[in-house]
Amino acid sequence: MTATEMTTSQPDLAEKEERQQSVAGDAGPDSIPASVTATALCKEKHAAWSTLNSTLRAKEGSAAERLLGQKAQMSSFIFEAGLKLPRPEPLPEALSDEILLAATKDDGRDTTVCIRVRPVLPHEEAKGEYPVVIASNPGLNVHSMDFRWNGMSNIKTNKYEVDLAFGPEHDNDVVYNAVAKPLIPLVLSNGMGTLLAYGQTGSGKTYTMTSMQERIATDIFSLARQHRCARDPAYNGSDDTGFVFTLCFFELMGKQAFDLLDDRKSISILEDTFGAVQIVGARQEDVVDSTHFLELIERGSALRRTEATAKNETSSRSHAVCCIKVRNNELPEAEDGMLYLVDLAGSENNSDSSHHNRDRINETKEINKSLGTLKECIRNRSLVGLSNNHVHIPFRTSRLTLILKEAFDPLSTRQCRTTVIANVSPGILDAQQTLNTMRYIEPLRVTLPPQPTAVVDDQTNPATWTNAYLRKWILANYLGGRVDPNMLCPTESGKQLCRVPMGTFINRCMLCEGVDPRHAKELYLKLWNLLIDARTRNRNGPSKPAARIDADGARKASIRPAVPGRPKQLAVKQLKPGQFVALTPDAISDGKAPIVLLLEKRPDGAWVVADVVAAENDPDRYELLIADRWVAHTLLLKKLVELEYDRKSRYYILKNVV
Known part of the structure; x- marks a missing residue:
């Protein structure tokens, strides 16, 4: 081919390509390769999202400018509203170590909800922000402003009530003495304390929790010495208090956990065969x-994961859990005390997360999911004592609530207290997020219904016994006074002594001369039988089984008729395999279980049955012993009962007596 031919062929090729593209365009999108179509669609979506984000940012900017421009009007409104506020209630005073360790107050509540308002920061003042959140213990007023369609502003006042409200004028010492320090004596007495810091990113959660940790680091050792002095007159005040403190520090990110004391090594949160939660692989160090x-x-805080967000340059993107285990060598049989200090990840609303990339959005979803589960667990735990029905506590839904399982478990034998400190920003631009924070914590504070006048020292109900009456009962009713009340219950009331674990109870009794483990266990069971009988008498609604415990640990129970009088004879035709039937009092007095499951009908009319006994830690739940079979005559069958199987606890729950 000549040079001239080559030159003339190039335009022909260009024209041919243009014709092909024109034909492809006329043929429609079906003839275009899929990769080209997908790329074009992605570019269009990206352009649309960019335009939408630009529009939203412009609207947010204009709304913020309008709010900041209403400072004079809002300040005047807040000043007038402040004149109508009632005088704030005084916050709890800082107690001395001796008084704090001897305190025996028990109001029946396991959860305390607090709010802390931080001051306006210098960079916020530079932008023209002003405070609209006013704390007046125990209340909190949040003033918000919105604009009507005609441009007129509208100011709203939202009022909330919590257990304790701290304003910008309250420093870390005031907060610590009121909410954190009272948890230390509980932990030294083999209990479980949990301190949670919650709030919007940038509201001061980490600042508050860090200050609590610093003060606990000092006071836990001094309180341990005071605790030893109060119980051992021969103690010389040395550093050997008999307590061993073990610390582990880790963070939770969704379903993953990382050890902050071992270079962010991956660890596992698992339940063992006994239902106890184990932190597998975490480094635990004895604190001296x-x-x-x-x-x-x-060291652990330096390894915690943080990311820059629109609200905070160092926003926490994980839950940091500091676990302090306290082992008492003077009482080796007692459970270890546990103190959990949890700095929760910062909550965010849509406006805070509008500028996030995909990874940040996924993190926000996991954070909000775990915070929602935590809220449900805390509230449902508080509702357990107010309802006769079964209340589900979903502590296995997230790793965070699984770690705190014992604090939520109503069947826990140890005393547990949970304190939530919600941190909020005071500025006008954060008013909506402050309202979201208050909506989150408001349901956690369950108001107890008005209680009738309490009966004190009712001889049939140990929960009403004062320390003086408890001492008198121990001396008058058991072993000829061989159990010394000063060893068993130096300060506890009857209710508090019933909450002491069996191992601790027996260990205290064995400190007395002439008392062996068998005698100590008999005293423990005798006290608990009185308590269970009292609870059964006071329970409203249909009668439920009153569990009895013998010295060998076996439980017996009786079903009381819902209506006084002689019950009707159970019709034989009603009976079918698979039904649950309550036995007559005569059968129960012979040592039979209170309820049985009908398995098979014999030719002579009798039934092969399996025992259904009350659970060891809760007389309102039942366990099926399919191997304990025996033959029951129809005369021993009293009435049908309805039991519902709970998959979570693996127990049966009494629903109705037919």
Whole structure:
């Protein structure tokens, strides 16, 4: 081919390509390759989202400018509203170590809800922000402003009530003495304390929790010495208090957990065969003094994951859990005390997360999911004592609530207290997020119904016994006074002694001369039988089984008729395999279980049955013993009962007596 031919062929090729593209365009999208179509669609969506984000940012900017421009009107409104506020109630005073350790107050509530309002920061003042959140213990007023269609502004006042409200004028010492320090004596007495810091990102959660950790690091050792002095007159005040403190520090990100004391090594949160939660693979260090304690906290905090967000340059993107285990060598049989200090990840609303990338959005979803589960667990735990029906507590839904399982479990044998500190920002631009924070924590504070006048020292109900009456009962009713009340219950009331674990109870009794484990266990069971009988008498609605415990640990029970009088004879034709039937009092007095499951009808009319006994820790739940079979005559069958199987607890729950 000549040069001239080559030159003339190039335009022909260009024209041919244009014709092909024109034909492809006329043929429609079906003839275009899929990869080309997908790329074009992605570009269009990206352009649309970019335009939408630009529009939203412009609207947010204009709305913020309008709010900041209403400072004079809002300040005047807040000033007038403040004149109508009632005088704030005084916050709890800082108690001395001796009084704090001897305190025996028990109001029956396991959860305390607090709010803390931080001051307006310098960079916020530079932008023209002003405070609209006013704390007046125990209340909180949030003033918000919106604009009507005609451009007129509308100011709303939202009022909330919590247990304790801290304003910008309250420093860390005031907050610590009121909510964190009272948890230490509980932990030294083999209990479980949980302190949770919740709030919007940038509201001061980490600042509050860090200050609590620093003060606990100092006071936990001094309170341990005071605790030993109060119980051992021969103690010389040395550093050997008999307590061993073990600390582990880790963070939770969705379903993953990382050890902050071992270079973010991956760890596992698992339940063992006994239902206890184990932190597998976490590094646990024995803490020797306050300096060592603070070094571990500082080391772990430095490895915690943070990311820059629109609200905070160092926003926490995980839940940081500091677990302090307290082992008492003087009472080796007692459970270890546990103190959980949890700095929750910052909550965010749509406006805060509008500028996130895909990873940040997924993190926000996991954070909000776990916070929602935590809220449900805390509230449902509070509702357990107010309802006769079964209340489900979904603590296995997230890793965070699984770790705190014992604090939510109504069947836990140890005393547990949970304190929630909600941190809020005071500025006008954060008013909506502050309202969201208050909506989150408001349901956690369950108001107890008005209680009738309490009966004190009812001889049939240990929960009403004062320490003086409890001492008198121990001396008058058991072993000829061999159990010394000063060893068993130096300060506890009857209700508090019933909440002491069996191992601790027996260990205290064995400190008395002439008392062996069998005698101590008999005393423990005798006290608990009185308590269970009292609860059964006071329970409203249809009668439920009153569990009895013998010295060998076996439980017996009786079904009381719902209506006084002689019950009608159960019709034989009603009976079918698979039904649950309550036995007559005569059968129960012979040592039979209170309820049986009908398995098979014999030719002589009798039934092969399996025992259904009350659960060991809860007389309102039942366990089917399919191997304990025997033959029951129809005369021993009293009435049909309805039991519902709970998959979570693996127990049966009494629903109705037919």
